[in-house]
Amino acid sequence: MPRKKIEKLINKNGVRIDGRKLDELRPMKIEVGVLGNADGSAYIQQGKTKVLAAVYGPHEVHPRHLALPDRAVLRCRYHMAPFSVEERKSPAPSRREMEISKVIREALDPAVFVEYYPRTSVDIFTEVLQADGGTRCASLTAASLALADAGIPMRDLVVACAAGKVEGLLVLDLSDPEDKVGEADVPVAFMANLNAITLLQMDGMLTIDEFEQVVNLALQGCKQIYALQKEALKSKYVVVKEEVKE
Amino acid sequence: MDMPIFFEKRQLVTPGDLLAEGDYSAGENTYKEDNKIYATRVGLVNYEDRRIYVVALKAFYVPNVEDLVIGKVLEVGLGGWALDIRAPYLAMLRASDALDRPFKPQRNDLPSIFDVGDLVLSKIVDYDRTRDPLLTVREPGLGKITRGQVTEITPTKIPRVIGRKGSMISMLKRETECQITVGQNGLILVNGKTPEDEELAIMAIRKIEQEAHTSGLTDRVAEMIRKEKGSVEHAPKEN
Amino acid sequence: MTTSVIAARVKQKQIAQLISRGKRLDGRGLTDYRETQLEAGVIERAEGSARVRLGKTEVMVGVKIEVGEPFTDIPNEGVLTVNAELVPLASPTFEPGPPDENSIELARVVDRGIRESKAIDLGKLCLVPGKKVFVIFVDVYVLNYDGNLIDASAIASLAALLNTKLFNYEVEDGEVKIKPGYTQLPIKNHPITVTFAKIKDKLIMDPSLEEEQVMDARLTITIEKDGKICAMQKGGQGHFTIQQVMDAVRTAQGKVEELRKIVVGG
Numbered sequence: 228m229p230r231k232k233i234e235k236l237i238n239k240n241g242v243r244i245d246g247r248k249l250d251e252l253r254p255m256k257i258e259v260g261v262l263g264n265a266d267g268s269a270y271i272q273q274g275k276t277k278v279l280a281a282v283y284g285p286h287e288v289h290p291r292h293l294a295l296p297d298r299a300v301l302r303c304r305y306h307m308a309p310f311s312v313e314e315r316k317s318p319a320p321s322r323r324e325m326e327i328s329k330v331i332r333e334a335l336d337p338a339v340f341v342e343y344y345p346r347t348s349v350d351i352f353t354e355v356l357q358a359d360g361g362t363r364c365a366s367l368t369a370a371s372l373a374l375a376d377a378g379i380p381m382r383d384l385v386v387a388c389a390a391g392k393v394e395g396l397l398v399l400d401l402s403d404p405e406d407k408v409g410e411a412d413v414p415v416a417f418m419a420n421l422n423a424i425t426l427l428q429m430d431g432m433l434t435i436d437e438f439e440q441v442v443n444l445a446l447q448g449c450k451q452i453y454a455l456q457k458e459a460l461k462s463k464y465v466v467v468k469e470e471v472k473e
Numbered sequence: 474m475d476m477p478i479f480f481e482k483r484q485l486v487t488p489g490d491l492l493a494e495g496d497y498s499a500g501e502n503t504y505k506e507d508n509k510i511y512a513t514r515v516g517l518v519n520y521e522d523r524r525i526y527v528v529a530l531k532a533f534y535v536p537n538v539e540d541l542v543i544g545k546v547l548e549v550g551l552g553g554w555a556l557d558i559r560a561p562y563l564a565m566l567r568a569s570d571a572l573d574r575p576f577k578p579q580r581n582d583l584p585s586i587f588d589v590g591d592l593v594l595s596k597i598v599d600y601d602r603t604r605d606p607l608l609t610v611r612e613p614g615l616g617k618i619t620r621g622q623v624t625e626i627t628p629t630k631i632p633r634v635i636g637r638k639g640s641m642i643s644m645l646k647r648e649t650e651c652q653i654t655v656g657q658n659g660l661i662l663v664n665g666k667t668p669e670d671e672e673l674a675i676m677a678i679r680k681i682e683q684e685a686h687t688s689g690l691t692d693r694v695a696e697m698i699r700k701e702k703g704s705v706e707h708a709p710k711e712n
Numbered sequence: 713m714t715t716s717v718i719a720a721r722v723k724q725k726q727i728a729q730l731i732s733r734g735k736r737l738d739g740r741g742l743t744d745y746r747e748t749q750l751e752a753g754v755i756e757r758a759e760g761s762a763r764v765r766l767g768k769t770e771v772m773v774g775v776k777i778e779v780g781e782p783f784t785d786i787p788n789e790g791v792l793t794v795n796a797e798l799v800p801l802a803s804p805t806f807e808p809g810p811p812d813e814n815s816i817e818l819a820r821v822v823d824r825g826i827r828e829s830k831a832i833d834l835g836k837l838c839l840v841p842g843k844k845v846f847v848i849f850v851d852v853y854v855l856n857y858d859g860n861l862i863d864a865s866a867i868a869s870l871a872a873l874l875n876t877k878l879f880n881y882e883v884e885d886g887e888v889k890i891k892p893g894y895t896q897l898p899i900k901n902h903p904i905t906v907t908f909a910k911i912k913d914k915l916i917m918d919p920s921l922e923e924e925q926v927m928d929a930r931l932t933i934t935i936e937k938d939g940k941i942c943a944m945q946k947g948g949q950g951h952f953t954i955q956q957v958m959d960a961v962r963t964a965q966g967k968v969e970e971l972r973k974i975v976v977g978g
Contacts, residue, residue, distance in 0.1 A: 266533070285533075285561035296603075299561075314784075322816045329813040329947075333929075336949035340504075340513065345602055347561045375488050378532035380502065380513035383489030413944075420489050420511060423951035427931070429944035430828050435961055438941050442954060460487045460515055464530050464686075 236405055237394050243405070245274065250399045252388070252448055253361075257369075257459035259376050267377025269369040269459070274402055275359035280369035282377040285347035293348070298341040300348045303332035305366055307355040327363045334367055334387070334416040334426035340380045349379060360403035364389050364414050367426065368452060375460055384456050385425060387416035388448030390441045392433060397441055399448045413438070415445040419453060482519050485530075486512040492525050500526025516629075517686070534560045534628040534658040536597050536606040543623060543660035544608070546591045549583050556593060556608065559625070559658050566595060566608040592618040594654060594662065614654075621652070621664035624675045626682040628659035633685040634678060641681065641691050648698040649674040673701055724926035728912040737922060738767075743963060745918040748974050750867065752875040760876025760897065764868035767920060768858035770802075771865050773850060773872040777879070777897075779839065779888050780847035790837025790845045794823035796852035796865060803857035817947065822852060822866050822905070824943035825934035829903035831873065836898065839881070839888050846878065848897075859921040862932050862945075863971075866905035871975050874899055902976050903942055904968040907932040908960045910950060915960055917967065931957065933964040937972070 237243050247253065253274030262268035265281035288294040305328040309315050320328075331353070339349065351373065353366035364387035371385040390399045393409035406412050411431025417424055424442075433441060478493045480486060490512045492503060499505040502514045503525055512518060516529040536542075536558070544556030544564055553567040571586055587593055594615050599607040610616045626634070634655055635642045646653055651665035651674045661678060665671040677694050684690055727737060734742060746767030755761035760775035782789060796819035798806045811819070826832065837846035850872065852865045877894035909919035909927035919927060928950025934943035941961065946952065952960075 267531075287561070287563055322811075322820065325813050325816045326820050329817055330945075333947060333949050337951050344561050375515055376531065378514060378529060381488040382504065382506075382511065382513070384487065418489070418951065420491070420506070421951065422953050424946065424954060424957060425951045427944060427946040427952065427957065429941060430824050432828060432936070432940045432942050434940050435965060438961065439958055442957065446954070457487045457490075461485050464485060464515070 235394065236408060237396055237398070241396070243393075243398065245402060249396055250444060250447070252400045252451055253402065255452065255455055257372070257455055259372050259459050259463050265373070265377070267373040267375065267379070269372035269376060271365045271369040271372075273361055273365045273400070275357060276355070276361055276365050277357040278353055278355050278362060278365045278369050280351065280353045280366060280373040282349065282351050282370070282373040282379065284349035284377070285344040285379065286350075288346065288348040294346040297345050299339070299344040299346075301332050301336050301339065301341065301351065302348055303328050303335070303351040303353075303370070305331055305353050305355075305363065307358060307362070311355045311358045327366075330426050330428065331363060331367050331370060335370060335374065335385055337421070337423060337425050338371065338381045338383055338385045338418055339374060340382070343380060349374070349377075358403065360401050360406045361389050361414070363387070363426075364416070367416050368456060372456055372460060376463075383418040383420040384453060384460075385416055385418050386449045386453040386456055387414060387426060388445050388452055389414040390445035390448060392431065392437065392441065397437065397444055399444050411437075411441065413441045413445055415442060415449065417446055417449040417453075419450070478520065478525075480518045483517045485515070486518045486527060487515050488513055490518075492518055492527075493520075496523065498524045500524045502527035502529050502532075529629050531627060532629050534558070536560050536562065536564070536600045537657065538597050538600055540597045540657035541655070542595060542597060542608070542658040543618070543654075543656035543662060544593055544595060544658075546587050546589050546593065549587070549589060554583070554587050554593075556595075558606070558608075559628075559660065560606070562605045564595075564597070564606045564608050566593070566610065570609050570611060587617055592623055592660075592662075594618055594656070618662060621662050622668075622671045622675060623660055623662050624678055625660050626678060628657065630682045630685045631655060631657060631659060633690070634661065634681050636691060641694070644691055644695050645674060645677055645698075648695055648702075649677065673698060676701070723922065724911075727923060727926050728914075731911050731914045731916060736916060736920075738920065740918075742914065743917045743967060745863075745967075745971070746920070748867070748971075750871055750974055752871050758872075759878070760872045760874075762868045762871035762875055764864050764871065766860060766864040766867070766918065768856055769860055769864045769921075770854075770856040771861065771868045772853045772855055773865065773868040774853065775872045775876045776849040776851070777876070778847045778849070779844055782838070782842065782845040787842040788838045788845075789834040790832075791847040792823070792827060792832060792834060792850070793847065794819045794826070794850040794852065794869070796822070796854065798854050798857070798861075802854045806854075806857065817945070818861055818865060819852060821862055821932055821934075821943065821945045822850075822869050824945075825866055825903040825905050826850070826869065826873070828942035829901040829934070829936035831870070831899050831901040831903055831936075833898060833900055839883055840886050843886065844883075844888055848873075848876075857921065859919050859924045860907055863905050863907050863918060866903070866934070867971065867975055870899075870902060870904075873897060874975070901936045902972055903934050903936045904971045904975070905932060905934045905943070906964045906967055906971065908963075910952060910956065913956075915956060915963070917963070931960050933961060935964055935968045939965060 256272040267282040367387040391412040416426030493510045514529040516527040544558040548555040558564045595608040598609040654662040663674045749765040752762045758774040796815045876897040880891040880893040929948035932945045
């Protein structure tokens with residue numbers, strides 16, 4: 228399919244092509260515990276981006292030589308389904324997917340109490356079912372929920388969101404057309420309790436001041452999504468109101 | 474007593490929720506950092522004296538010495554068996570333990586004792602961070618499970634199935650007339666006079682799992698069992 | 713970099729203690745780079761090449777240019793592709809085989825610096841629109857690993873590109889004919905990459921191998937000639953606070969000129 232030429236992504240009133248304001252997140256839907264076999268799982272829809280995350284473990288590592296004596300290893304696979312993008316993508320892992328798998332794993336590692344389960348592995352799988360920008364952030368956010376759903380002890384939930392610059396303006400949560408045409412994209416993952424940024428990447432061009440503003444904008448997005456994450460986790464369980472007698 | 478606690482008792486919390494700040498100790502499913510106590514799992518927060526803890530709603534089984542567990546044989550090795558006990562680690566059962574005498578590889582055929590796929594009721598006899606848990610079947614009642622049905626619930630609900638001072642499990646045994654053996658790892662063995670009795674017990678266990686957090690559960694489950702039994706007795710027998 | 717070597721906790725404590733007093737194992741200051749040696753044009757057969765020694769880390773980059781097809785969604789631009797090989801002779805921890813996540817990350821971070829700074833005007837590399845363009849292969853070859861492969865590779869890549877000659881050509885009936893002579897590949901920007909390692913909440917630049925083995929996390933920042941940031945990559949299993957990120961960015965800003973001089977000359 229030929230690429231459509233988009234005239235302008237943001238109009239003079241600061242409204243984006245999908246109707247959003249500059250600092251507005253796309254509508255999100257989050258569900259936890261969606262897969263039967265996985266120890267933990269979550270599904271996230273962020274605008275048109277759809278991702279699924281599953282966690283297996285902690286369990287014995289195979290092959291054995293990959294085990295660490297004093298902690299669990301995290302293994303992560305970020306992968307895009309062939310039908311997730313405009314032009315069919317080969318199912319074989321691409322270099323981009325391998326890099327993203329690495330940065331997602333490194334973003335989740337600080338959150339998990341890996342030292343509790345030496346010689347085991349926790350395997351995290353994320354599949355992008357439909358890609359419209361922000362897939363690594365949505366995958367990270369979903370993976371974090373899948374870890375919590377698997378009952379794996381964590382210091383905090385990890386939440387991720389991207390912000391950037393499009394047509395000279397700083398915007399939150401870029402969709403795919405905005406990312407392709409924009410001047411910069413900065414995905415950020417955050418753990419609120421430790422005030423810790425666990426994923427930070429940037430491509431494009433920003434002055435140092437713009438960069439600081441963009442990161443802060445992304446962190447604002449993270450805080451909003453964090454609240455949605457918690458809500459999604461809780462809604463799986465009936466809230467206890469009365470006293471429980473044993 | 475001036476203690477900042479940020480939650481009500483039995484409130485639902487998620488990993489990373491700030492539970493308290495100050496001179497408290499971090500109990501189960503919590504951790505302390507910078508004088509603050511946070512939850513590590515999804516569950517219901519509570520506190521006793523100055524100890525803050527979370528009863529996890531979803532957690533996997535972590536082995537404890539002396540726990541009774543039901544495991545499935547995954548591998549038959551040269552000196553024993555490896556069992557899946559639904560924990561992050563495989564559990565080991567030595568041949569010498571099952572044979573109750575020194576093991577002679579040429580003369581003893583391990584698969585004839587426990588083979589791949591067999592369910593075994595055993596006890597954890599040793600476990601530390603540097604090795605897999607070690608099992609024993611030496612005590613009376615332990616060994617291969619040859620009859621009855623095994624069901625599985627999330628391990629965090631096991632205490633509910635037992636109940637305070639065993640009240641729930643005594644009721645279950647009495648009402649269903651089944652022998653019920655509870656593995657701490659979430660597997661439960663039910664042995665009844667008839668398969669229908671066993672199924673009834675399993676149905677009751679499922680109900681406990683689903684409604685674990687509610688009150689008056691023991692009575693409600695007892696009532697459910699009686700109702701089911703009553704209807705079964707009056708139903709015409711099918712061939 | 714993920715390595716399979718488990719650093720002794722004693723070593724980590726020692727390094728951390730030194731750093732808290734503003735010193736490092738090899739006596740450097742926290743923002744000092746190791747001695748950098750750069751040689752351009754070392755491989756005559758390649759269209760461009762350079763070798764960099766950053767302390768004992770050694771990286772060679774070769775640039776090859778071919779005529780090829782453009783990407784379908786960018787039909788009028790040349791193609792830049794960066795690949796990195798962590799060859800087994802460079803370290804006991806490098807295994808032979810297809811590129812692993814470390815070499816892929818290395819290549820992609822170096823690529824991002826060059827691409828986002830628009831150092832190469834890819835639009836000028838179109839030969840027959842939609843059909844034939846120049847494809848620039850930048851191959852990063854790590855010869856000795858003693859920490860901070862990213863910065864060494866980025867410096868070597870930029871130097872190799874500055875050294876790259878495009879053969880003269882003529883387009884006749886949609887066919888590209890090579891003519892005698894060369895022109896220098898026009899390079900419009902000089903992105904410089906600097907990497908920080910965080911050890912016990914202190915930031916150091918140009919980590920050596922030992923420092924990498926005990927670091928919590930690393931942050932790589934690429935700054936182009938006008939002082940704008942064009943690429944950034946956090947790596948490793950630890951984290952940074954936003955204050956640490958901005959401190960690193962400001963320190964980087966002050967440092968890149970020094971490194972740029974090495975590549976581009978005073």
